[in-house]
Amino acid sequence: MSHVAPAPAKAAGTPANSNTPFTRRAIGVVFELACGSSTWVGLLVLLFLIGILIWRASGYFQGPVGVQVANASPILVVGEQSQEHLKGFVKLTGQLTVSKTGRLEFAATKVKKIRRPVEEIPPARVTLTGLAVRPSQPSPLEVRLGDLVVTVPDATTLPSENGVWQLKGTPVLNQGRLSLTGEVECELVEEQAPAAETSAELEGVATPPRQTVWGFLSNSDSTYPGQAGLLAGFWGTFWVILFTVVISIPIGIGAALYLEEYATANWTTRFIQLNLANLAGVPSIVYGILGLTVFVRMFGMFKEPGTWKVLGLAIPLPLGASVLSGALTLSLLVLPVVIIATQEALRAVPPSIRHGSYALGATRWQTIWHQVLPAAVPGISTGVILAISRAIGETAPLIIIGVPTFLQETPGDIRSVGQVFQSPGDLAHVPFSSFTALPLVIYQWIRQADPTFSVSLSAAGILVLLAMLLALNGIAIFIRSRFQRQSRW
């Protein structure tokens, strides 16, 4: 623009003028830097988050996760040298300590492999030697052994006085807590001793200490971190989201079409419009309460839970915390978002397209079906997929409707894609099966005291959830670019 060049005399005369070319340029540069830096900060935070998650999760797949000795006694084994030998029947000797995070760590200093026929293998035994403190009260029957608290089943076997004691029994680890079961023996070794650390001897069948990524994806949840996996959560999320899509897309697009293309602008439609915007902002937990009343309990219409047999299919009434209830609840959650996004997309279709179609003698429906909807597909699909991404991560409404956080079964007992083709009949049971979902599994892991669950496994689970979200967003971008290539105006 030619008039931008200022008169030099004027610029010199008014140094405080905020409209000199220099200040204009400076403001531009500052503005650009501010905008740019906020973008970079956002990106860095995201990379930082993903980096931490990968770091936390990788520890689980690389490090010594825990050795399951016998069937029911996982105890964490720390010690590099022992990794290769920890298979088969073993006898481990080492120190048992409680780490700062509350994790029970067993640092094996000696590993002995014992060759025995399988049928002769006795139940796992642990021998703990340490300075025992007599319990001040008989219940719960806890013996403090160094900084370790051991729960023992029987009052008669309790150490009766302070000193170095040796406890023998079958170890069971529950929520980071060690308890002894079976035949528990207690023996006073020394009355006064300086032993500050608790040494332990562990005997039993060890399973490989390392969890594989495939194992993590193909196992169901377990109380043992070395065996826990996402399978049940993955299939639960898959089915719930599939049904949510099937329910919410036709209703959502239909409602948006009616509001945008058919309804006249009167008091009622304005009221609906206002409430749609409000509903899109309602906390998800509120939808959980609604879903609990309407779908899970069905207003208490059925005094006793029964089944309704249709075509050889037993439909539970009320629906309970089934896949269908979850999907209906999540549909309520995403519907306002889907409707609003679809309305925006329909509004973005230029009126000239509609007028061109009407002028050729098209009916309203033909205009919508042949011109408006195809032109709105990119916007609609973007909105729908963003809404679905939100639904995938929802935890609160599912917890409210009573979805279990720990479940080993998959809906309809379908554990692989191949199974769907082999026995398609299982599909009919899917909507009425109980389920758990990825965010619930992660939530359950994070609540555990054992950091293998609360740090490593949950980080790995969150990574899988993020990967699913990114895949969905990728689909949205693909659809948008595909349809936008032909529809520019």
Next chain:
Amino acid sequence: MVIPPSLSHLAASKGPPRPGSAAGTGADDELPKIESKNLNFFYGSSQALFDICLPIRARHVTALIGPSGCGKSTFLRTLNRMNDLIEVRRLTGQVLLDGVDVYDPEIDVVALRKRVGMVFQKSNPFPKSIYENVAYGPRIAGTNKRSILDGIVEDSLKKSALWDEVRNRLNDSALNLSGGQQQRLCIARALATSPEVLLMDEPASALDPSSTSRIEDLVSELKENYTIVIVTHNMQQAARVSDYTAFFYQGKLVEMGETSTLFLKPKEKQTEDYITGRFG
């Protein structure tokens, strides 16, 4: 020759409508194809058209001129009821197409718009292929046979003088065409439903001079078979292409007459002021 007002009564006395009178005989040409009678139009509470009585002769070009906002586009849109799309509107009076009121509740708007095609100011091809753009009208009317559609597409594109330019790329996106080509595609699209009347709302206002002259040539060719109503801002264009011209000012029809008469010897002072460029 100015169409005498008495002619407008002939349409009413003609009795029942004659179906399919598009390819009428020479006698029909003397009758108005479309005629508005005491037409008033309101956007909400503001009146846009005042008591318009305007006969439009079959197979001739009638140009509507006037300054911006004078109601000529509004009038054009009342002829094929495109104004129905506006929610807050009111209309009194009549628009007779071959003697039948198009605002009669019995009238099928969809059928009406097939008889009265429309080309818009800004070319608005659908975001589809060239072929699909032209075939859309017949398709939604129920013609699905490929061979028939092929014939209609070729015929329409030939009539709109676009065939030679696009015959080898019928499946390309219509949005890749130039502005002038897009507008001729829109004309082809309107012709594909074989309308009797073609309404053109400033069809060349967004085009360069050479594209404009092509559209004007096209209009002159099309009037052999179609009744054309063209809204234009460009008085030279009106003088070049039209047989009759109507001058609108502030929602009123000021003067209507044969183009040569209106431009050379206008009866009204306002018309003279406008065409000599004193205002507007």
